[in-house]
């Protein structure tokens with residue numbers, strides 16, 4: 001159970017067509033260092049991708065985390081950065097330029113189908129998916145008509161609709177329908193700006209038998225496309241967009257606070273996971289039982305230097321967070337399996353007997369009602385006879 005730091009990758013987006021095209025950063029891919037051109041301040045990453053990096057290259061880098069999830073370890077991949085910096089492009093992408101989510105789904109199905117073909121230990125698997133959005137601090141279920149749901153602390157997916165999927169195509173169709181309901185709007189910074197955080201989770205359950213024991217693994221892959229932070233300086237928002245932006249900024253601020261509390265723990269302070277829906281959902285991914293990779297997307301135009309510094313400071317902090325990922329495997333011996341089967345059989349018999357007993361009770365109740373009815377008739381007759389005698393006595 002070794003501790004492992006959160007893995008942090010920076011992806012620089014190509015400059016947008018603006019008059020001020022000067023870049024505010026310099027990158028060194030070999031040492032994975034980003035330097036601010038304004039003050040020469042350096043930021044160490046685990047990996048830096050330049051503006052010409054392809055979706056394939058990014059996916060190749062995050063593949064090991066997906067492979068771990070297939071093998072029974074929880075994993076999280078999330079994209080962070082200012083609005084328009086390329087988070088949705090990285091996580092979801094487009095039909096012609098697929099992002100991490102569709103590629104991960106395809107990889108998982110290929111790997112698990114391959115395993116069930118090649119293994120001879122009765123290997124079976126089940127995959128289900130959920131998709132949530134957090135919009136203005138409320139959580140909505142994208143796979144259940146965008147219904148508002150509560151997030152219990154014990155199991156964040158307890159109230160979410162889990163859809164079992166049998167192929168990557170089926171899974172993608174379901175997710176596409178769900179993600180269409182995500183709040184998006186046209187802002188001055190991005191014509192398709194996500195106004196909510198989206199969390200797509202794939203839950204994998206695999207079962208195999210070894211030496212008369214059943215091995216069951218249940219692991220989750222969370223893939224998160226965060227909404228982007230927005231500085232008012234660069235935006236020309238309407239009232240709704242400003243309200244959305246202030247909620248987005250607030251939840252990202254809490255995310256930053258949670259990370260600072262994890263890396264600088266104070267004995268008298270609890271980590272404020274509960275202060276926002278986002279940090280409640282990411283609780284296990286930050287300082288918990290998960291392997292986590294964070295992709296920080298950076299707009300390199302010098303116009304956005306303040307936003308780049310803020311993103312890079314976030315990256316440096318989140319890189320210090322340590323997680324302890326544990327294999328999610330549950331082993332059941334043959335004896336326990338036999339006992340479980342017996343318990344199940346007895347449970348079934350018990351249910352049958354309960355039904356029989358219910359029927360018997362119903363019959364008894366009907367007989368009882370009949371007896372009461374007859375008694376009433378007899379009583380009425382007795383009354384008439386009494387009245388008769390009474391009448392003649394007078």
Ligand SMILES: Nc1ncnc2c1ncn2[C@@H]1O[C@H](COP(=O)(O)OP(=O)(O)OP(=O)(O)O)[C@@H](O)[C@H]1O
Pocket residue numbers: 012013014051081082083084085086087088089090190192193194195226227228229297
């Ligand atoms: N690496 C890249 N290569 C090519 N185009 C990119 C890249 N990154 C971003 N873009 C383009 O920039 C625009 C904005 O990107 P995207 O919507 O992914 O940003 P975002 O960070 O998700 O923004 P928001 O937080 O507002 O939703 C899109 O048109 C996208 O295709």
